[in-house]
Amino acid sequence: MAKTKKRYVCQACGGVSHRWQGQCPDCSEWNSLAEDAPATVFSLRHDLSSGGRKVGFAPLNAPTQLPQRRSTGLAEFDRALGGGLVPGSAILMGGDPGIGKSTLLLQSAAAIARMGANVVYISGEEAAGQVRLRAARLGLSDAPISLASETSVRDILTTLGSMDAPTMLVIDSIQTMYSDTIEGAPGTVSQVRGCALELIRYAKENGVVLVLVGHVTKDGTIAGPRVLEHMVDVVMSFEGERSHQYRILRALKNRFGAVDEIGVFAMQGEGLVEIANPSTLFLSGRDEPLAGSAVFPALEGTRPVLVEIQALIVRLQSGATPRRAVVGWDSSRLAMLLAVLESRCGLNFSSAEVYLNIAGGYRLSDPAADLAVAAALVSALADRPLPNGSVWFGEVSLAGEIRQVAHLDLRLKESAKLGFVDGYGPSEKRAGPHGLQYQGLTRLMNLVDRIVANA
Ligand code: TYD
Numbered sequence: 055m056a057k058t059k060k061r062y063v064c065q066a067c068g069g070v071s072h073r074w075q076g077q078c079p080d081c082s083e084w085n086s087l088a089e090d091a092p093a094t095v096f097s098l099r100h101d102l103s104s105g106g107r108k109v110g111f112a113p114l115n116a117p118t119q120l121p122q123r124r125s126t127g128l129a130e131f132d133r134a135l136g137g138g139l140v141p142g143s144a145i146l147m148g149g150d151p152g153i154g155k156s157t158l159l160l161q162s163a164a165a166i167a168r169m170g171a172n173v174v175y176i177s178g179e180e181a182a183g184q185v186r187l188r189a190a191r192l193g194l195s196d197a198p199i200s201l202a203s204e205t206s207v208r209d210i211l212t213t214l215g216s217m218d219a220p221t222m223l224v225i226d227s228i229q230t231m232y233s234d235t236i237e238g239a240p241g242t243v244s245q246v247r248g249c250a251l252e253l254i255r256y257a258k259e260n261g262v263v264l265v266l267v268g269h270v271t272k273d274g275t276i277a278g279p280r281v282l283e284h285m286v287d288v289v290m291s292f293e294g295e296r297s298h299q300y301r302i303l304r305a306l307k308n309r310f311g312a313v314d315e316i317g318v319f320a321m322q323g324e325g326l327v328e329i330a331n332p333s334t335l336f337l338s339g340r341d342e343p344l345a346g347s348a349v350f351p352a353l354e355g356t357r358p359v360l361v362e363i364q365a366l367i368v369r370l371q372s373g374a375t376p377r378r379a380v381v382g383w384d385s386s387r388l389a390m391l392l393a394v395l396e397s398r399c400g401l402n403f404s405s406a407e408v409y410l411n412i413a414g415g416y417r418l419s420d421p422a423a424d425l426a427v428a429a430a431l432v433s434a435l436a437d438r439p440l441p442n443g444s445v446w447f448g449e450v451s452l453a454g455e456i457r458q459v460a461h462l463d464l465r466l467k468e469s470a471k472l473g474f475v476d477g478y479g480p481s482e483k484r485a486g487p488h489g490l491q492y493q494g495l496t497r498l499m500n501l502v503d504r505i506v507a508n509a
């Protein structure tokens with residue numbers, strides 16, 4: 055028969071323990087375990103007499119209908135989603151507080167509503183008046199959105215059940231929602247999971263596009279409810295530095311498409327403006343070459359984006375532990391690159407502070423950035439500017455070799471188009487596209503020689 059067991063769920067990572075502990079064994083957070091609704095453990099014999107039924111299998115090539123996608127009204131949003139919204143799907147929109155999630159969704163909801171579809175926008179964080187004020191400022195007041203400020207999932211679902219199902223339902227945010235059938239305060243793992251489950255079930259049964267807004271913690275995970283990531287079909291992340299105007303919309307998971315395309319927006323007085331051609335966005339527009347600055351042709355999906363990488367090296371006099379600070383790149387990747395530069399190229403960073411910054415609030419995830427970062431570091435260390443009009447890309451191995459990267463041609467072509475004249479990358483016999491000189495490097499040592507000796 056079914057028997058129940060107590061269980062404790064970590065409110066930070068969703069990890070499950072069967073006894074209470076002061077520290078979560080999964081994420082090492084203190085005092086984060088809370089008792090959760092007991093899990094039911096079945097100990098039945100699995101044969102047909104037990105009341106189960108046979109599951110029908112189907113071949114992979116059975117005829118299926120491709121999902122009919124719907125535009126979000128914003129081309130950049132559509133692009134990041136891999137072509138638009140799929141009815142009956144659930145999207146989790148993650149991002150830091152204040153980054154622009156509510157603005158993006160209000161603009162998209164208004165665009166969809168103006169195309170004649172029925173859109174319901176539930177705000178659990180702001181009063182309806184506040185949302186109306188924002189809509190007025192964005193010039194969206196005339197869009198026929200059904201707006202409510204509510205946090206009770208029971209009331210929301212009762213209301214939705216009494217009307218025609220909308221095309222899109224926005225819940226802003228899932229952490230403020232509350233279900234009275236579940237114990238715990240809003241924002242706890244069990245509440246967030248329970249509310250999401252009820253809303254997702256409604257969306258699937260009625261072919262509604264459900265968008266759940268979720269705030270993200272400092273370390274980049276969608277706060278507490280990491281459990282949500284596997285429940286939804288699409289996980290989007292809205293990123294950027296709050297002090298900069300550019301915002302990048304990325305899919306971290308997508309059951310209906312690839313996750314390599316990004317959407318680029320600028321946050322301006324009149325809301326989010328789409329940037330259709332972002333390739334020069336993250337370059338600072340100066341002509342003088344400076345030491346410690348390298349340009350990297352990054353690739354986001356099929357679009358090249360040129361970004362400037364800035365490094366600053368400060369020699370320390372005393373024996374204090376030197377700082378390493380990184381904005382926009384992975385700090386462990388920087389530690390690895392510094393170690394390779396020290397052990398394979400004989401450079402010494404150990405008594406120097408190293409600061410690395412990706413200009414424009416951009417976050418680099420392309421592994422081909424290694425060589426450009428190395429070029430910026432070596433240029434800063436030697437206090438020699440890199441050759442004017444040069445771009446750098448390539449993955450660096452622990453042995454100090456420059457490895458091949460994807461889409462070499464695309465990177466070179468875009469760089470040439472924007473007026474760059476020298477491309478440095480993995481060793482390969484080829485001519486650059488018209489107007490660009492390509493030089494292949496085999497080892498990181500070649501780069502150091504080139505900057506230190508010839509610059
Ligand atoms: P918001 O969408 O409320 O962020 P989130 O829902 O992710 O918490 O956006 C908040 C910020 O965006 C706010 O600090 C002000 C800025 N903003 C503009 O600069 N221009 C605008 O037109 C709007 C609506 C917001």
Ligand code: MG
Nearest residue numbers: 155156179226
């Ligand atoms: Mg908001």
